[in-house]
Amino acid sequence: MSKQSGTSNFLFEGSDWNFDTLSRVYDAIEKVALEDLKLDVYRNQMEIISSEQMLDAYSSIGMPLMYQHWSFGKRFVYEDTLYRKGRRGLAYELVINSNPCITYLMEENTMAMQTLVTAHASFGHNHFFKNNYLFKLWTDAGAILGYMDFAKRYIAKCEERFGLAAVESILDSAHALMDHGVFRYRRPPRLSPQKVQDRVRERLEYEEQNYNELWRTLPQTHNEDEEAEVEDNAQDRKRALNLPEENLLYFLEKNSLVLEPWQREILRIVRVIGQYFYPQRQTKVMNEGCATFVHYHIINALFDKGEISEGALLEMLHSHTNVVMQPDFNDPRYGGINPYALGFAMMQDIQRICTEPTSEDRDWFPAIAGTGKWRETLLEAWENHRDESFILQYLSPALIRRFRLFTLGDKADEPFLEVSSIHNERGYEKIRSSLARSYDIGAITPDIQVVDVNMLGDRQLRLQHNIRNGIVLEENSRDATLRHVRRLWGYDVSLVGRDNATGKMVYEAAAKAR
Template identity: 75%
Template sequence: MKKSESTSDLLFRSSDWNFEKLSDVYAAISEIALGDLKLDIYPNQLEIISWEQMLDAYSSIGMPLMYQHWSFGKRFVFEEHLYRKGHRGLAYELVINSNPCISYLMEENTMAMQALVIAHAAFGHNHFFKNNYMFRRWTEAASILSYMDFAKKYIARCEERHGTAAVERILDSAHALMDQGVFRYRRAPRLSSEKERERARERLEYEEQTYSDLWRTLPKKKDDGREDEREREARERKRALHLPEENLLYFLEKTSLILEPWQRELLRIVRVIAQYFYPQRQTKVMNEGCATFVHHTIMNRLYDDDKISEGAMLEILQSHSNVIFQPSFDDPRFSGINPYALGFAMMKDIERICTEPTSEDRDWFPDIAGSGNWRETLLDAWANHRDESFILQYLSPALIRHFRLFQLTDDAGEPYCEVASIHNERGYEAIRSALARSYDIGIIQPDVQVVDVDLLGDRHLKLQHGVKQGVVLDESARNATLRHVRRLWGYDVSLEGVDARSGERLYECSTKQIGE
């Protein structure tokens, strides 16, 4: 049945946009987002850019003030070729986690699409950036743009003074180690010299109080304690260097004996950017789910209030459906679970559980089922979870059935895969846990740490890879990465693969074996 429309109330009547229409749409969206959904956002800054500028922005990892590097240009040419051939579309928007929050809108968008992306980016993503604990802990939204401006100018000056080739060599190696250039856990503050002296005095007093001359009469080892001395030196060395160290770029920046000050600053710039993107790698499902849920809710409210026409709503729903489309596992287009599809489905499912729960929902989610407080529940989830914990907490049996999820067991020693769990009563818990683990960055990201280095000896740097579930590193990628570490370290580097559970050594390689 056709919905009656009062054309005088419509925010826009055609696909053409202008800044006055954008302002009216922004005000209407803001009223719903802040008043009804209770979103808490940074101040917004909307910028209109061309498709070429959009390509340039997300070819340089989505930062508006990014330094120059050949890899960004290479990706731009690749993406531009696919776009011109019609093989790939462009993002309708790009949003920067900054204060103010910057949202880029393409000038080629229709007015309906501009309304959609304002709701999606300027309110959905913006709220998530400001309130999620991962972003609050690891990023500084108020200072990232000024830092990127400094980084861009600093690298340009380095290229003028030291040459483009010299700068690119350092950046190439730093980019190769970018995933291993983040702190995954908050570090305890280092002690001051005064506190360190106080701790030494307390240790000395304790030793004097507990000393017994009886220990002097015990027989000495055959090596006269030299092995104990070497072990003690190794422990003191590791303590002084704060080893093991998970952040390779940080260790190389602070400890490498061959890097000049400007080269150390380049490593710092790359690891600051890597740390900035660290929360986004762990919240893709939640972040996109939040933004998609927000734009879907707001657009439907505007339509119900006769603020947008049926034609505009159909265009919006078509774009929305394309974004959340999930191909089947046997579809040639299947490349995994679409984070937009899973995230949006979970947000809508939480709304359903809070308002129209089934008996199954009451058994699985007794705290929220039937409460009616879906807004508060979603706001709490967006603030206090990352993808892994969110899925483990809120993925329902109904949604597992909807996505027809099942779990495969892949044993390297067997010629086949086994279906270990399906979407039934016994399989729900196993499937939910398995899916949550697949988003755990501690599992999917290789755990490579600096474990030892003798700065007074041969300066051999020792790395250790904690192998999980028997998954070792690809040999070619591993060897290339070791060469990059050696370039920044200046001396031989070795990598030892150790089973994370048993401690058994699985493999060992070094730059001596693979060459430089």
């Protein structure tokens, strides 16, 4: 490894940086990451961008290639205003789950910060993206950039051919349903960019050959005998449409009678993007915890080897401390549990349990306590868990005490709150389970499914919200979202909320044709 000239063995001195220094520091970080921590990463691609480019990346959900939409511009103005007024800082880096793994570094960063974020993103996040089972099952890092390039060009062509307003209208409705446009229990097929374009061409040709304008003009039938017969065959109808279906965008893309082929393809594009980000929503604590632990270990290793100065280390630790700070519940900055704080603390706690366990640790974690194999334990955890299962398996009583966690029982018919779980053996189990459930996407995302539609009758799309724990949808946003479903479906849409436990109907809502 080359060193700077002179008597200093430091990789860099001062805050200024250049590409030679970045390369030298990258090599030193890579050696610790691969040889000491045994990380396995994609090839790295590092790009230097300005603060304005970072804001632009913020506004377009962090993708290097993204189609245009007014919501991205709105968010850019909002973030830019806060940044210019000093009310919000910018991320020092942005990392893309792709192969090669792309890391954006801010040109305004000092060399110490470039060192920190390279270790954090180019090795911590990179390893997690490549090895965690959710990302391996649900995303294709090698194809996402090619697909995004196709999506950007396709939507731009649609805007030229059909007009900006028509395309924005479809994107508005698709974005409103993006959280309900993912497959949660079956992996979507992986397509190369060339296969995607071939499929688009085949779909257009098929629909143009089979489209019949008379389908739109057929009058609705009101024959009671025919309606009774259709109702008798409701189960067959549902089987034919694979109902119930939780992926609303997928159902609308495949079955809407009013969408043009280009509109269906736009729905698919939004679905693919939503599916791409689905694993990240389930691994926020683990992903940030992994990256934070990695950068903390690497910068300390570099300092121990005499390759960075005390001043550089202190600058990096100052930033690190800000990132992992957990405000108290009565602090104005409190916004819930900081995923960086919880994730990093759990990674360090696993290291402690493996190397310096207490008797309590040996009771709770007999498989890893005192083994000294903290690297192997962390690598296994990063590979095989998501936030919910990771917390359920590895959150220790010691960490529960450190974060001063407890659970509250909040019953609607009671005028008070009850502290239902405290720091005892039974309480630790309940606190861990409650915290794990709060990170379960399946539990916190409303369960809304297509349950029925009579394609030969009134064509009304019937949705059902399976209500958990008495939590209903906010009325204004619910009705606004139903109008988006109505726009994509083309006919009346109804939504029924049913209590999961009792099966009782709690509310009804509808979006009807004007």
